[in-house]
Amino acid sequence: MSAYLDRLNAAQREAVEATDGPVLVLAGAGTGKTRVLTTRFAHILLTRRAFPSQILAVTFTNKAAREMRERVASLLGQPAEGLWLGTFHALAARMLRRHAERVDRTSNFSILDPDDQLRLLKQVMEARRMDTRRFTPQGLMSTIQRWKDRALLPDSVPGDQDIDWGAESARDLYAAYQDRLRALNAMDFGDLLLLATDLLKRDPEVLADYHRRFRYILVDEYQDTNLVQYYWLRLLAQAHKNICCVGDDDQSIYSWRGAEIENILRFETDFPGAKIVRLEANYRSTAPILAAASGLIAHNEGRLGKTLHPGRNDAEGERVEVLGFWDSDEESRFVAGRIEALRRDAHKLAECAVLVRAGFQTRAFEERFIAIGMPYRIVGGLRFYERAEIRDAIAYLRVLAQPADDLAFERIVNVPKRGLGDTALRTIHERSRADGVPLAEAAARIAAAGTLRGRARDGLRDLLAGFAAWRETLRRDGHVTALATLLDESGYVAMWQDQKSPDAAGRLENLKELVRALADFETLEGFLDHVALVMDNDNEADDDKVFLMTLHAAKGLEFDTVFLPGWEEGVFPNQRSLDEGGAKSLEEERRLAYVGITRARQRAIISHCANRRIYANWQSSVPSRFIEELPEDSISVGGSAALAREQRLAAPPVFAAATPLLARRGADEWNTQARPPRADKIAPGTRVFHQKFGYGIVLDTDDDRLDIEFDSAGEKRVLDRFVERA
Ligand code: ATP
Numbered sequence: 001m002s003a004y005l006d007r008l009n010a011a012q013r014e015a016v017e018a019t020d021g022p023v024l025v026l027a028g029a030g031t032g033k034t035r036v037l038t039t040r041f042a043h044i045l046l047t048r049r050a051f052p053s054q055i056l057a058v059t060f061t062n063k064a065a066r067e068m069r070e071r072v073a074s075l076l077g078q079p080a081e082g083l084w085l086g087t088f089h090a091l092a093a094r095m096l097r098r099h100a101e102r103v104d105r106t107s108n109f110s111i112l113d114p115d116d117q118l119r120l121l122k123q124v125m126e127a128r129r130m131d132t133r134r135f136t137p138q139g140l141m142s143t144i145q146r147w148k149d150r151a152l153l154p155d156s157v158p159g160d161q162d163i164d165w166g167a168e169s170a171r172d173l174y175a176a177y178q179d180r181l182r183a184l185n186a187m188d189f190g191d192l193l194l195l196a197t198d199l200l201k202r203d204p205e206v207l208a209d210y211h212r213r214f215r216y217i218l219v220d221e222y223q224d225t226n227l228v229q230y231y232w233l234r235l236l237a238q239a240h241k242n243i244c245c246v247g248d249d250d251q252s253i254y255s256w257r258g259a260e261i262e263n264i265l266r267f268e269t270d271f272p273g274a275k276i277v278r279l280e281a282n283y284r285s286t287a288p289i290l291a292a293a294s295g296l297i298a299h300n301e302g303r304l305g306k307t308l309h310p311g312r313n314d315a316e317g318e319r320v321e322v323l324g325f326w327d328s329d330e331e332s333r334f335v336a337g338r339i340e341a342l343r344r345d346a347h348k349l350a351e352c353a354v355l356v357r358a359g360f361q362t363r364a365f366e367e368r369f370i371a372i373g374m375p376y377r378i379v380g381g382l383r384f385y386e387r388a389e390i391r392d393a394i395a396y397l398r399v400l401a402q403p404a405d406d407l408a409f410e411r412i413v414n415v416p417k418r419g420l421g422d423t424a425l426r427t428i429h430e431r432s433r434a435d436g437v438p439l440a441e442a443a444a445r446i447a448a449a450g451t452l453r454g455r456a457r458d459g460l461r462d463l464l465a466g467f468a469a470w471r472e473t474l475r476r477d478g479h480v481t482a483l484a485t486l487l488d489e490s491g492y493v494a495m496w497q498d499q500k501s502p503d504a505a506g507r508l509e510n511l512k513e514l515v516r517a518l519a520d521f522e523t524l525e526g527f528l529d530h531v532a533l534v535m536d537n538d539n540e541a542d543d544d545k546v547f548l549m550t551l552h553a554a555k556g557l558e559f560d561t562v563f564l565p566g567w568e569e570g571v572f573p574n575q576r577s578l579d580e581g582g583a584k585s586l587e588e589e590r591r592l593a594y595v596g597i598t599r600a601r602q603r604a605i606i607s608h609c610a611n612r613r614i615y616a617n618w619q620s621s622v623p624s625r626f627i628e629e630l631p632e633d634s635i636s637v638g639g640s641a642a643l644a645r646e647q648r649l650a651a652p653p654v655f656a657a658a659t660p661l662l663a664r665r666g667a668d669e670w671n672t673q674a675r676p677p678r679a680d681k682i683a684p685g686t687r688v689f690h691q692k693f694g695y696g697i698v699l700d701t702d703d704d705r706l707d708i709e710f711d712s713a714g715e716k717r718v719l720d721r722f723v724e725r726a
């Protein structure tokens with residue numbers, strides 16, 4: 001008996017040894033599905049059934065591919081070469097490069113990123129004189145993407161699924177877009193699988209070649225495949241049917257990207273007699289973690305149904321902690337503090353992960369980690385202050401604070417587009433050099449002199465008038481209102497609102513989070529200094545770092561300690577799933593929660609905040625329904641001192657400031673002008689409590705500012721909204 005098989009239980013071994021014929025492993029989180037796949041890979045090689053290059057192995061992320069390569073190498077005792085191992089997209093791209101001429105490309109074809117895709121589609125629409133403001137390229141792009149996910153080329157889109165896009169048919173525009181891609185020797189992301197599948201379908205010679213080549217096919221995270229990926233697999237497996245897919249219907253979290261859980265059912269139909277293996281022992285998590293996750297997911301109706309029991313012999317463990325905090329500041333302090341404590345106990349930072357529902361949530365943690373010098377890494381995304389929309393907004397603020405900031409001015413002068421393209425910018429640069437003045441000043445002179453014409457002239461005039469007005473807002477209403485106003489009035493928010501691309505919503509959330517962050521600072525300059533320091537803080541040398549990522553990015557991974565913050569209605573489950581009202585999107589949110597909890601080996605810490613700031617105002621929030629759904633005997637409930645305090649206070653004055661924001665131009669959430677004056681003026685001499693600085697005595701008042709002598713923080717000027725009577 002080979003040693004590597006000894007590391008498997010009976011069911012796992014059965015799945016590994018059933019090398020020939022179709023196999024479907026359906027099992028819950030942490031039951032060793034990925035281990036089965038990796039071992040199967042090694043088993044095929046070690047029993048000389050195939051060479052490494054004759055196995056096609058599909059993973060969901062590049063990270064998973066890397067891990068699989070390492071696992072196989074360690075099982076074999078040497079690095080395996082010539083592997084076809086990677087994500088669907090990477091594998092399809094490789095296939096297409098080998099046969100580029102058969103899909104009307106040359107082998108060096110380029111793969112467009114989402115920005116390029118949109119630009120190209122927009123060109124196609126503009127060439128047809130379409131109104132791209134009313135019928136946006138973004139909306140059309142997502143329709144095309146969905147067709148591609150379902151393996152539909154322009155010719156094969158059924159007539160009754162076509163839609164009108166302005167005066168045109170979406171299908172015709174799709175065809176024109178594909179023509180442009182071909183002419184440019186390019187493809188978009190969705191084309192990779194689409195064209196690879198089409199190639200295999202059309203070209204028996206190529207198909208036969210791959211049938212000879214790939215004797216075995218292995219697929220991880222099968223529950224998240226979409227239709228075109230399924231067709232691609234089915235074509236490749238058709239001849240020998242040696243295909244093994246592993247997945248968990250409870251972890252299907254990509255339906256918004258076209259993933260179809262029905263692929264599990266299709267498998268049994270298309271591969272009759274497929275061997276179905278179920279794994280039930282979870283080797284990853286302690287018993288309480290498992291009980292919490294199982295109890296939660298039991299609330300979903302649409303399930304294939306599985307049992308899961310602890311497989312570790314040390315499965316006894318700490319209960320899942322459910323903690324309430326006053327606000328996200330306190331929450332992130334707690335998380336960072338707990339990680340510090342673990343580190344002192346000789347735990348590795350890289351064994352701790354903070355998993356958030358939405359990208360904007362990383363900010364509070366990043367700030368805290370940076371403040372205390374805790375190394376962290378963000379997986380599958382940029383650090384908060386590096387995100388494009390945040391840099392744009394900060395560039396606006398920099399110009400506001402410092403009109404001579406040329407870099408910032410250049411970044412935003414034509415974002416959103418206001419007719420100030422390369423030509424106009426060159427004119428401004430020339431004037432700036434000639435007169436020896438900053439770009440903004442040169443722009444003002446050009447505007448005054450009437451040098452520019454048409455759209456450029458109007459655009460520049462509006463921008464300069466805007467900055468004059470926002471400086472006035474800054475002076476009169478403070479920096480928080482100034483930022484919210486300028487994002488709105490500059491058209492920057494509208495630019496993202498007009499985009500229907502999947503990431504636009506996340507960018508808007510990030511912008512809101514930025515406005516919230518600004519409220520933590522007394523002055524705009526203070527904030528900009530802070531950002532400059534934060535941006536400068538990257539200690540890449542250190543490899544032991546806390547992981548910070550979204551739940552989506554965490555699929556398939558595991559950590560000793562997992563923090564799951566922000567479990568509040570409207571954050572998680574997110575607002576969209578609540579607005580839609582259907583059970584379907586709520587169930588997907590619940591699966592995401594299940595994925596989150598099951599990433600933990602030793603401890604899982606779920607938290608929620610009682611208050612979230614909406615701009616400068618506070619709103620109380622309700623703990624996530626998912627918390628209610630956790631079995632009571634698997635959790636321990638705790639919370640912060642501040643929160644306990646809050647619960648004793650009948651109606652904390654801080655809520656008095658949380659009034660509905662005025663609706664305006666479809667961007668109601670952007671209007672912070674409606675900030676109401678505090679109803680109960682606090683007189684000098686009053687003893688108060690401030691969320692950040694603690695207790696103190698009011699010395700003086702000035703409009704909505706208070707000068708306070710704090711017991712420990714000394715004298716400070718603060719906004720009265722953050723203060724309550726002690
Ligand atoms: P997920 O659904 O989250 O992707 P999975 O089913 O792929 O999980 P794995 O990641 O393969 O699960 O395994 C979970 C953990 O359990 C890993 O640390 C793995 O090494 C360990 N494990 C798997 N099978 C066994 C076994 N038979 N004995 C001991 N440990 C095991």
Ligand code: MG
Nearest residue numbers: 033034035556
């Ligand atoms: Mg796995």
